[in-house]
Amino acid sequence: MDVVAIPRAEWEEIKAELVELRREVRSAQGPAVVRSADAVTDRRHVLKHGAMLAAGAVAGSAALMVGQASTAAAASGGTMILGTDNNANSSPTGLDSGSTLYALELYNSSSGSGLRATDGGFGTGAPIVAIVDNAANTSPVLSATSAGAGDGIEATVTNGTGTALVGAISGTGTGVAVHGQNLVGTNASAAVQAETAGTGPALYSIVNNPANVSAAVEGDTNGLGNGVLGLISNPASSAAAVYGGTAGLGQCFYGFSSNVSNNQASVQGDTNGIGHAVLGQINNGANSVAAVQGNTNGTGPGVVGLVTNNASAAAAMSGTTPGTGPGVLGTSTLAGYYGIGVKGTQSSAGTGVYGSSGGGNGVSGKATSGAGVRGTAVSGRGGIFTGAAAQVQLVPAAAAAPPTAGKTGDLFVDSTARLWFCTVGGSTATWKQVQVA
Numbered sequence: 248m249d250v251v252a253i254p255r256a257e258w259e260e261i262k263a264e265l266v267e268l269r270r271e272v273r274s275a276q277g278p279a280v281v282r283s284a285d286a287v288t289d290r291r292h293v294l295k296h297g298a299m300l301a302a303g304a305v306a307g308s309a310a311l312m313v314g315q316a317s318t319a320a321a322a323s324g325g326t327m328i329l330g331t332d333n334n335a336n337s338s339p340t341g342l343d344s345g346s347t348l349y350a351l352e353l354y355n356s357s358s359g360s361g362l363r364a365t366d367g368g369f370g371t372g373a374p375i376v377a378i379v380d381n382a383a384n385t386s387p388v389l390s391a392t393s394a395g396a397g398d399g400i401e402a403t404v405t406n407g408t409g410t411a412l413v414g415a416i417s418g419t420g421t422g423v424a425v426h427g428q429n430l431v432g433t434n435a436s437a438a439v440q441a442e443t444a445g446t447g448p449a450l451y452s453i454v455n456n457p458a459n460v461s462a463a464v465e466g467d468t469n470g471l472g473n474g475v476l477g478l479i480s481n482p483a484s485s486a487a488a489v490y491g492g493t494a495g496l497g498q499c500f501y502g503f504s505s506n507v508s509n510n511q512a513s514v515q516g517d518t519n520g521i522g523h524a525v526l527g528q529i530n531n532g533a534n535s536v537a538a539v540q541g542n543t544n545g546t547g548p549g550v551v552g553l554v555t556n557n558a559s560a561a562a563a564m565s566g567t568t569p570g571t572g573p574g575v576l577g578t579s580t581l582a583g584y585y586g587i588g589v590k591g592t593q594s595s596a597g598t599g600v601y602g603s604s605g606g607g608n609g610v611s612g613k614a615t616s617g618a619g620v621r622g623t624a625v626s627g628r629g630g631i632f633t634g635a636a637a638q639v640q641l642v643p644a645a646a647a648a649p650p651t652a653g654k655t656g657d658l659f660v661d662s663t664a665r666l667w668f669c670t671v672g673g674s675t676a677t678w679k680q681v682q683v684a
Contacts, residue, residue, distance in 0.1 A: 410451075473515070481520070485521055487523050490526055492530070496531075498538075498540045499527040499538055501540055502543075502550065511547050512550065513549050514551070515552075515553065516552050516564075518553075518554060520559075521556075521559055521561060524554060524563060525550070525565075528567055528568070529572070530569070532569055533570065538567065538568050643660045644662060648661055649676075652673065652674050653678065656668075666680070
């Protein structure tokens, strides 16, 4: 549509001449009057402009806009002017469309943004509000697509305490509140990225429904990487790469693998710093569940903790609890000798499993029918004991004689502190008393 711009002063002159022209037309319908030369000249001037205006109105392709020195008004009934700032004052501006494509498209062929919304530093509302009122609508409330190296959506808080980006679901739909999607297979950027220069978390997720059993944060991948990855790039940091805390009765951190051919760990923590790779902590004294639990249906371990810094003295896995449960719990339901609850492996001359206690037992073993503690060595000794009070203590039994059954090599101390040695094992074993001089 072509736009004809007329200065304000000239427009006021045209209006006055139109009024005079109407007056002359009415007079022509009555008694004839003698017009002066000036009147004829003014009439021709008015007719010239009137013809221009009429031509634009008949063609329907021209919009008359009055040029002003101040900002153009786009209030109720006004005209939106391109290429300048428009001021709607306190009136809202709406756009209603029945198009099946889009109601409004903004295209910028230069390096600027297609759309910028700001409150100007004075408002308290959101610069952009997107709403889907149709419950059957499966399209996103707000969609941003980038074919370049920039972000699809960028939200920044430069001078406030609010959240940069908030996604909310208030209905009963099945859509997600915030969905980030990277459709380029060679693009290594994150689908959703949150950064903060403040003291709060970069990404914070809350589940307010007490009956909701879903995770507050869930990572799902169809690739070869991790579902959820926590990294600390500050070598001086002693914080955990991934931290889970609970005041309830559930696990602080839960890892699960449903792929039977998966030989990777359900939970893996790596650190190059001085802190724990994985830290599980329970602050509820009545909580009896494990601080860290890993479940797997595959062939790999349930939980793996790795420390790749040779100078680090921190544990690859550490569990601490002030409650009645264990700091680290390993459980195996496999029947037989090879069903191991906890296994420690050292590839050199170090210790496979190490237990330390300030007043209790360094290592305690309990079994219903098997051995409470068993040590096996390929070329060394099965067990080595050192103690200032005694190297080994055999607690006297309640019986006054050794049992009927036994295994060759068994030692037994009866209730009278006599020591017996099994020379022939079986259901009716042979026991010899050890004579102490």
